[in-house]
Structure formats: C-alpha cells, structure tokens
Amino acid sequence: MPDTPRDSAFPARHSAQNYHPLPVVIASADGAWMTDVEGRRHLDMLAGYSALNFGHGHPRLVKAAKDQLERVTLTSRAFHHDRFGEFCAQLADLCGMEMVLPMNTGAEAVETAVKTARKWGYRVKGVAPDRARIVVAAGNFHGRTTTIVGFSTDETARADHGPYAPGFDIVPYGDLAALEAAMTDDTVAVLLEPIQGEAGVVVPPPGYLTGVRELTRSRDVLFVCDEIQSGLGRTGKTFACDHEDVVPDMYVLGKALGGGVVPVSAVVSSAAVLGVHRPGEHGSTFGGNPLACAVALEVVALLRTGEYQQRAAELGAHLHRELASLAAGGAVQQVRGRGLWAGVDIAPSHGTGREISEQLLERRVLVKDTHASTIRLAPPLVISKDDLDWGLEQMRSVLAG
Numbered sequence: 001m002p003d004t005p006r007d008s009a010f011p012a013r014h015s016a017q018n019y020h021p022l023p024v025v026i027a028s029a030d031g032a033w034m035t036d037v038e039g040r041r042h043l044d045m046l047a048g049y050s051a052l053n054f055g056h057g058h059p060r061l062v063k064a065a066k067d068q069l070e071r072v073t074l075t076s077r078a079f080h081h082d083r084f085g086e087f088c089a090q091l092a093d094l095c096g097m098e099m100v101l102p103m104n105t106g107a108e109a110v111e112t113a114v115k116t117a118r119k120w121g122y123r124v125k126g127v128a129p130d131r132a133r134i135v136v137a138a139g140n141f142h143g144r145t146t147t148i149v150g151f152s153t154d155e156t157a158r159a160d161h162g163p164y165a166p167g168f169d170i171v172p173y174g175d176l177a178a179l180e181a182a183m184t185d186d187t188v189a190v191l192l193e194p195i196q197g198e199a200g201v202v203v204p205p206p207g208y209l210t211g212v213r214e215l216t217r218s219r220d221v222l223f224v225c226d227e228i229q230s231g232l233g234r235t236g237k238t239f240a241c242d243h244e245d246v247v248p249d250m251y252v253l254g255k256a257l258g259g260g261v262v263p264v265s266a267v268v269s270s271a272a273v274l275g276v277h278r279p280g281e282h283g284s285t286f287g288g289n290p291l292a293c294a295v296a297l298e299v300v301a302l303l304r305t306g307e308y309q310q311r312a313a314e315l316g317a318h319l320h321r322e323l324a325s326l327a328a329g330g331a332v333q334q335v336r337g338r339g340l341w342a343g344v345d346i347a348p349s350h351g352t353g354r355e356i357s358e359q360l361l362e363r364r365v366l367v368k369d370t371h372a373s374t375i376r377l378a379p380p381l382v383i384s385k386d387d388l389d390w391g392l393e394q395m396r397s398v399l400a401g
C-alpha cells in the first residue's frame, strides 16, 4: 500500500533514529527549490551541506550522468575504464596537484588521507613503525567512521563508539602556538578544515592557515586540508585555502565533487605523497567508478568557468551585509562565514536553532541548526539574488517575532 503524504512524513518506523529531520517530505527539486509531497515549494538554504553547490538537477550534471548511465556505470578497479584517467588528470589540474585517489564518501577520503599520511611517514619521513601521530583541531568534523569519531570533540558523535584509535593529538583551532607545541618528530600530518563547517562555520584568525603551512613545511609534516565542505566554490574561491594563497600538501574533497548526483570523494596530492601506495594496499569497489568520474568531470568543468566561485563571492558579500544588518537587531549574536556560507548564532531569547529552523520551514525556507543555537546557511551557488533576498526576508520576519 503506498504511503499517504501523512505517513510518508514519518517514514521512520523502520529507520534507525540517527537523524532528527525537519518535518518536511521532499518529492522533487530544481535549482535552489525543493517541492514537498503536498506540492509546496521550499527554498533550499542548506544545499545538502554543500553537496549541492550547483543546485538540484543542474542540466549539465544530469546530462553527464544520463549519458554515462547508458554506457557503463561500474567496472571496479580490476579493469581500466575510459573516464578514469581523464577524471584524475582534470581534478589534479584543478587542484594544482599531480595525483588523485578517488573514493566515495567524505569519511572514506579522510580515512584515505590518514592512511596515506601514515604510510608517507613510515616510508618517506622515516618515522619508526606504529609511531606516527596526526594533529587535529578541536571542534573538527571529518566524518563518522570509528577512527574519525575517536578524535572528534563532539561528545554526541563520539560517545559509546570506543575503543578509539590512537595516534591523534587535538589542539585548539586557530592557535598556532598550541599546534607547534603538539608537533613531535613522529608527527606526520596536520589535518584541518580551513573553515570548520559543522562547528558552526568557524573561520580561523587571519594568517592561521599561512602559519600552519609554514610550520608544517619547516617540520617535514604534511598539511592535509579537509575541503570537503569548504571547497569547490562555496567560499567564493575554488578552495577556502585560496583566501590565504595557501597550498596544502593534500586536499580532501567530497560533497560537491559528486554534483549532488552520486557520492564522489578524493584525496588529491603530489606524486611524492600519493605515490606511496602500491597495488592491494588500499582501495574501494566503487571508488572512481565510470558514473562517478563522468559526473565529477562535469563538476570540474563547471568550476573551470569560474562562474560559480564568482557567484559565491558576490552573493556571499551581499548575504553577509544583510546578515550584519540582521545582527544589529539583537536577535542574532554573531555571524561567521565566507562566501555563500554563514553560521548565524541566534540569541537564546529568540529560541533554539531547531525552533528557528521549524519557523523558517513554516515560511518555506529550509535551513539546519547546528550546536543548539546556530543556524547554518549554505544555499546552492546557483541561487538567484531575488530568491536569496526572499529567504533573508523570511529570516528577518522569524527573528523579529
């Protein structure tokens, strides 16, 4: 029996309760808009946490996927396929790097970065067996695997998933002195988000990324940048690191790399670093599959135009001007962010982040709260200025109440 719209609003009876979605059921979407099962249109101001940087159903991405669907979708890496080499070459070039190791989800790419950094540490840097350490930042979000949650400082994500993998040192985000103090001869990598998304779109102090680059270089340590959420246009540049003209040793990419169509992630680095892997030492059945490569190639082509980065920069400047004026009204305590990406701290007197998200839903604007009192805004980069203004107007109304 088909679900009625009411039932389909709560399809959770047979689903683990590991999420607490807003009470809206989406049936279709186009650009920056999503339509629910009752035909109501909602403005998507979250964009799948940046997985939908190019919006829903971007014609070029849909075409790339459809064309590839009809040719070949999966070979496994047991055989070559004709999109793989081109994908690796194009993505490496976009990143100014030499080699790509494709995976599927973000967490897998972070795991790949951890394994690569450790292997590089043993084979190239000369760290003694099983001694490698990786420095990470408090407030990090790098995914949900057992190793990754072990170095999370978010107790909700971490608790009851132990025993936790050793080999990680946690330092305060944005604190260069603490980072320097945490580095030892066994340190193989510093793993950071150039802007911490999940933490509430936390931008580090100016000069931090440059400082991390200099420190890691001088100590023969890899600088691994998790640009899964911040990269690929979101902040107004291809990478958030570009704002400080910093080039890390390794980019970790995901989310928007799959164009919101298929999960595609990758580690992108030099031949000296990614060259440490030999056949059989790491892999993924679906990693770098033809469908993923076809879509991601089109994503790279879209980014090459610079159009999306420019939109994010221009609309982002507008967004932050508007949010600053909202903040002057008292309902908002702080606004952080860069480009078309903002963390908005709601004053407790005006409700929790969840309550504000629910009120915005009533006004057909979809956002997501994080850490109780913060609203995260990350609309698709294809959003029109009028739609963005309409969304901000709804925020203004909700926060005035």
Ligand SMILES: *Cc1c(COP(=O)(O)O)cnc(C)c1O
Pocket: 049, 104, 105, 106, 107, 108, 110, 141, 142, 143, 144, 193, 197, 198, 226, 227, 228, 229, 230, 254, 255
């Ligand atoms: C989303 C995200 C991840 C994890 O990606 P998944 O595809 O959910 O595994 C890792 N790092 C950052 C910065 C993210 O935003």
